[in-house]
Amino acid sequence: MGCFFCWIVVSFQRGIAREIEAQNKWAQRVEMSYFFVLSADDALLRSPSSSRTRTSMRPTLALQVRGGGLGLLMCSHLPRKSVVPAPLSRRAVPIYRPNHSPYYVGLDRVREDPYDRVANPHGVIQLGLSDNKLCLDLIEDWMSKHFESSAIGGGDFAMYQPFDGMPEMKLAMAGFMSKVLGGTLSFDPSNVVLTAGATPAIEILCFCLADHGNAFLVPTPYYPGFDRDMTWRTGVEVIPVHCRSADSFTLSITALDQAFDQAMKKGLKVSGVLISNPSNPVGNLLSRDMLCNLLEFAREKNIHIISDEIFAGSVHGDAEFVSMLEILDLVEYDKGRVHVVYGLSKDLSVAGFRVGAIHSYNEDVLAASKKLTRFSSISSLTQRLLVPMLTDSGFINTFLGTNRDRSRETYKLFVEGLEQLGVNYLDSVAGSYCWVDMGGFMSSYSEKGELELWEKLLEVSKVNATPGSACHCAEPGWFRCCFTTILKDDIPVVMDRINKVAKLCKHAR
């Protein structure tokens, strides 16, 4: 605890000495009053106002003789480092600890050792992240052609920017959204709030719609990031509503209803339902009827609906995507309870630009989220780069068309590869994922078996797929594989690697 110095402090100022006793503020008084310090240690004989001396003294006990003003002070010489570190908030504790969720462990592994056809052929292949790399060349082309006019032109370099997006950008975004989501519908930019990615958009909505301790119903399997986006800072809870492979993972209102009742029984207040349409890991779409039923369910329970439609423009199958907003336009409904999240990361493959949007008819939600965008606003540079791109309808049409064709092609190749291996999968019509059933390779039909298989895939054959348990899937053995991060020519490599694990597993049995 440091060595002890015995200090005899002679105070000529009786008042100060009394104050010491009264306030019990040893350290401060020592430094503020002028004491003559008699000490055996010459090194400590310094002016009390020297910061060096005073910070290293921590007086622990003082005896004071009132009458003569003679004080005896015992100071422990405590080095600062031994002081207990200042505590962090309780809510930060689970967050700063290293994460063991397979989703994030896998991502880290890829970051360390990414696969590259030429440079690193033995690296880890990324199937875990929904980067869409199929049409990057189109973006690059456009950028290099129009860069001067888009980013460098325009003099309002340092103008005041509203946090929720420049008016031009909102207009462009509303236009793009109506093209992708609405079909014939056109959106009003005043109903759109722009955020730095869909992640903060979801967080902001959760913050606005639910109080601390309230819950959201989320059909499983869902995007692993929701756990973080929805719960971390907002204090909202997520109640998984399980969908089964027997119904090909489609949502059922009965299951929602049951989950709602169970939550009520537990005393949880349910504030809303969050659905992703197209579904993130599974890649299926919600039908018109289902959307109507959902609206009815929300009305009956008086809760909100957040519809995450970030993959709306990435439909590669033959089904037709129906946005929640389209249904809302058709039926008589309280529009204030439906909120749509959209972003450019997937459909325009510009994840690095961090552009997300909230579309809502609820005035309060709009006003509140506009204010909250001060914490996650899109930079003016990014907006200026994107506005001309989004308003170039010729380019957008070509891009969406090409993206659709290439996705379809890659998906077909990927699925054919799986079929050759004899691996089951769920037919996906949208998004960049294939929901693959590798239950046959597991040593035991349980979450443990699934994680073992995931580890084998990652460590032995170096493929990072997301296990279903990370998506809260109720049935083990399903894996989420993203097919848009890899090149067409790499698909055989992926299949070889999966096959390697398959053989290994058969051996082990």
Next chain:
Amino acid sequence: MTPKAPRPGHRPHDDLQGDPTTTAAARGGGGTGMRVIVPLQGLVQGRGGLVLGSVIPCALFYFLQLYLKRNRGRPDSPRSPPPQGTGLTRTASRMNMSPRGAGRARVASRVAVLLRDSGDYVEERRCSDDGVVDMGLIDNVVFSDLVHKWWVENGKETVLGNGSTIDGIACHWQFDGGLEFKLAVSGFMSRAIHGAVSFDPSQMVPVAGLDAAIETLCFCIADAGNAFIIPTPYNPCLDRDVKWRSGVDIMPVPCRSADNFSISITALDRAFSQAKKRGVKVRGVIISNPSDPLGTLLDRETLYSLLDFVTEKNIHLVCNEVFVGAHGTDQEFVSMAEIVESEDCDRSRVHLVYGLSNDLSLPGYHVGIIYSFNESVVAAAKKFARFTAISYPVQRVLTSLLSDIHSIDKLIEVGRERLRKKFAGFYEGLNRLGMKCMKSSGGSYCWVDMSGLIKPYSEKGELELRDKLLHIANIIVNPGSSCHCIEPGWFRLCPTSLEDDDIPKVMDRFQEVIEACRSRS
């Protein structure tokens, strides 16, 4: 059960006591002001009225609240075992019957705080730009023309890269910023303070703006219901950044014009003990250096004593610093990082935040930096960065701008010179008008004393003057009350958003207001 038993016994008292209270109040309203307050009446008359007049109503009120609380809890509690298994329809019908079920879906109650925020008053004016001079704008645009010039010359190459693909732009999933970017920023920061400290990029978390940086730190350091001690006057944005989402409270520590608004450790200490008495856990102190809105730099001694204070109390210290904007000629800017480096102390309680884009005259870029000496805070902030990620093009541009040492050095130099000149011109103008102000040596603010113009000498008078400035002179300013200054009449003006030629014009407009104020009084 205990509070229930005495209730019937107290009922008659309730009526008895209720009468005099109401009659006293009624009579008080009639004219006899002294009788308004029952306890006072008892005191004055010297009877036992003090007890009867104050304690019993208080007790009754307490019981009433308890009673109401219990009764409110009652209908909720039997919901857990639903009678005869009709849970589903019953809850549904209940929802439909309840007033909120019938109408619109309600938003969360915590949103109310946000919706009540009156910041929009100015913001709406700002957007409808019609010759309004905005001196409340926190954006520093002093040398944005220089940055723009650099951008025109190097922009394309920077964003699209020569040779490297667009891959990075489009597929960026590292929320907490790339290493190259952090390296460039740390190099720049230490260059701005002449190499006094070298900043470690691994302790750095770039986020989307200063507001986000402060909010993220609040989430990391404090739980909802905890508090931060902040010396006033402080930047009004802190109210939003600290309170809105993280639910953390602010304990303002008033500084006075008599001490030049300097931070006194005694006052901090008093605020700390007060909070403790109230049962509020104080988690840290937030300061800004140069002080925002005062524009004064904190000296070494103050920084040392602040560090001592937080160490003694075992709390955190969040320090909002401006590196380039520190233009003080006579006074040297000392970063908290420098103090921490030199001192043998527990560093893990010190966290710096830095508004990089604003300091660089690039306010639209929204880049803030968290620099913490605490590993856990860095780890948590990195994970929270998913909500406040900086877009990749911005990182690219800033990386190459900040690594362009030749340009950036020139930029810092010219920027400081321009700030100095601008402030000098502004002071001169204010002097001519006879307005006093604090000598600013950093940041982009000027803290002006207009207490001579306000009438009455109160917050109301101050807000009236703000309105006058807006309506007569078309100038937007921040009144001291929005900065929680306890003395009315101070205003925060930001001359950095003005062109040099505009200063005389603005001074003329001030003159108009001064005349208007004088003529009325």
